[in-house]
Amino acid sequence: GENVEQHPSTLSVQEGDSAVIKCTYSDSASNYFPWYKQELGKGPQLIIDIRSNVGEKKDQRIAVTLNKTAKHFSLHITETQPEDSAVYFCAASKGGTYKYIFGTGTRLKVLA
Amino acid sequence: IAGITQAPTSQILAAGRRMTLRCTQDMRHNAMYWYRQDLGLGLRLIHYSNTAGTTGKGEVPDGYSVSRANTDDFPLTLASAVPSQTSVYFCASSDTFGANVLTFGAGSRLTVL
Numbered sequence: 458g459e460n461v462e463q464h465p466s467t468l469s470v471q472e473g474d475s476a477v478i479k480c481t482y483s484d485s486a487s488n489y490f491p492w493y494k495q496e497l498g499k500g501p502q503l504i505i506d507i508r509s510n511v512g513e514k515k516d517q518r519i520a521v522t523l524n525k526t527a528k529h530f531s532l533h534i535t536e537t538q539p540e541d542s543a544v545y546f547c548a549a550s551k552g553g554t555y556k557y558i559f560g561t562g563t564r565l566k567v568l569a
Numbered sequence: 570i571a572g573i574t575q576a577p578t579s580q581i582l583a584a585g586r587r588m589t590l591r592c593t594q595d596m597r598h599n600a601m602y603w604y605r606q607d608l609g610l611g612l613r614l615i616h617y618s619n620t621a622g623t624t625g626k627g628e629v630p631d632g633y634s635v636s637r638a639n640t641d642d643f644p645l646t647l648a649s650a651v652p653s654q655t656s657v658y659f660c661a662s663s664d665t666f667g668a669n670v671l672t673f674g675a676g677s678r679l680t681v682l
Contacts, residue, residue, distance in 0.1 A: 488668055489667070489668035489669070491670065491671070493671075493673075498676075499675055499676070500573075500659050500673035500674050500675045500676050501612070501659070501671075501673045502673070503670055503671070503672075506670065508668075546611065546612065548671075550667050550668050550669075551667055551668055552666075552667045552668040553666055553667050553668075554666060554667040555600070555602070555614070555617040555619065555625060555627070555666055555667065556614070556667065557602075557614075557667075557671060559611045559612040560611065561609065561610070561611040562611055
């Protein structure tokens, strides 16, 4: 069945360093790839997304890259700050369907 | 502030009791969803609705029911709660089905004893 694998499950970085989280999807028809940040006790919030007609997208310290051939997409956070500490989820979806397939999450800890 | 309101925030419930989790959105989104979040399992879809008057089953629908009488409200009912339904429940919405931004509520933490 359709699935999204997300790695690593936990990631610790020093403040100011970069963090990279990777996801692999199985359904080649997927064309929308969002990333969500979930802080403790809160609902997931969209931080960046990318569509299949684009290879890379940036928003300040956050970037997402997509490799359709390999069915990989990655979240890159530069100059990490303590407030970046949270659980991050990737997902894959396609138009006309109710399905958003989520990864199992990465717990990012930014050490001051 | 536009968004999704869920209630209750937290609830402890005896097994066998009936419980309804409420969800209201003010963004006029057509599609709404209910997910449960369990440690190590990520977000799993329970039920969804494409538009008012229509609903569908997700990945883990057993023991749950939903209704969509209007655009804004999408309640989730547990007819007879069991301990395995202990979880955090998130309501979400999107403008249309698939390939669109999902907006989540803050969640309802349910404990079934």
